[in-house]
Amino acid sequence: MTARLEVEWPACRARGLCSELLPELIDLDEWGYPIVLGPVPDSLERSARATVRACPTLALRLVRDPTDEGRPHPDVGGGPAGQMTAR
Amino acid sequence: MTTDPLAWFLNRGTGIVLVAVLTGVVVLGIRSAGASAGGRVPAFVIAAVHRNLGVLAVVLLAAHAGAAVVDQYVDIRWWQMFAPWRLSYQPPWLAIGVLGLDVLVIVLATSLVRDRMSHRGWQVVHAMAYPAWILGELHGLGIGTDTHEPWATATYAGTVAVVVASLAARLACTEWLALALERTRR
Numbered sequence: 355m356t357a358r359l360e361v362e363w364p365a366c367r368a369r370g371l372c373s374e375l376l377p378e379l380i381d382l383d384e385w386g387y388p389i390v391l392g393p394v395p396d397s398l399e400r401s402a403r404a405t406v407r408a409c410p411t412l413a414l415r416l417v418r419d420p421t422d423e424g425r426p427h428p429d430v431g432g433g434p435a436g437q438m439t440a441r
Numbered sequence: 442m443t444t445d446p447l448a449w450f451l452n453r454g455t456g457i458v459l460v461a462v463l464t465g466v467v468v469l470g471i472r473s474a475g476a477s478a479g480g481r482v483p484a485f486v487i488a489a490v491h492r493n494l495g496v497l498a499v500v501l502l503a504a505h506a507g508a509a510v511v512d513q514y515v516d517i518r519w520w521q522m523f524a525p526w527r528l529s530y531q532p533p534w535l536a537i538g539v540l541g542l543d544v545l546v547i548v549l550a551t552s553l554v555r556d557r558m559s560h561r562g563w564q565v566v567h568a569m570a571y572p573a574w575i576l577g578e579l580h581g582l583g584i585g586t587d588t589h590e591p592w593a594t595a596t597y598a599g600t601v602a603v604v605v606a607s608l609a610a611r612l613a614c615t616e617w618l619a620l621a622l623e624r625t626r627r
Binding site for chain 2: 365368369370371373374375382386406407408410411412
């Protein structure tokens with residue numbers, strides 16, 4: 355069972371608190387919007403939940419995904435355009 | 442219940458400290474609303490200090506109101522902490538304080554369940570903290586035993602100045618003001 359972070363783009367205002375609190379999993383693009391770097395390992399789950407609570411516009415969600423193991427998620431690796439970037 | 446002046450001193454002491462602490466909470470809230478990642482102080486720090494200072498303010502407020510109830514010199518009942526009804530001691534100024542307390546309790550309650558309610562709804566309630574702060578200042582000015590003391594006057598004047606300055610600085614940074622000025626210039 356994996357957990358991943360999802361950004362609710364209509365609510366996101368690019369304030370960047372998520373990246374301040376969880377730089378291991380969230381990067382910021384050149385406009386300040388979050389780039390989710392990967393799934394949430396168990397060791398970071400508490401931090402991820404605290405980061406979700408800290409978003410000033412409640413635009414971050416932690417989703418537990420029982421079935422999805424290897425399929426890439428549209429939010430991982432890209433900004434609002436949802437583009438996959440090579441990493 | 443006690444006639445020991447300690448309750449009265451606690452009430453006055455918590456009162457003036459509350460003016461300063463609540464002002465700090467408001468100023469940090471204004472800073473937090475405009476803060477993004479990459480500043481000198483991380484945005485999450487400003488937000489967290491605002492939250493924690495806010496909790497301290499509510500605890501101080503409980504002590505302040507509690508001391509007034511416990512003090513037998515003035516007849517204030519426990520339920521009158523929340524309902525400004527049939528007040529026997531300086532009713533208008535006390536009622537203002539009670540209303541301020543009510544609003545702050547609701548602000549705190551909604552912030553505790555913030556992630557379970559709509560963001561818009563939370564924002565509207567949270568904005569009520571501004572009038573609550575004003576009510577607090579007025580309550581202190583009107584009912585405060587020490588209002589005429591120079592240190593008290595300085596505290597009231599200073600806290601109001603700091604909040605006005607913070608608001609002005611914040612508005613100056615927003616696009617809203619820039620757009621409004623541009624429209625009047627044309």
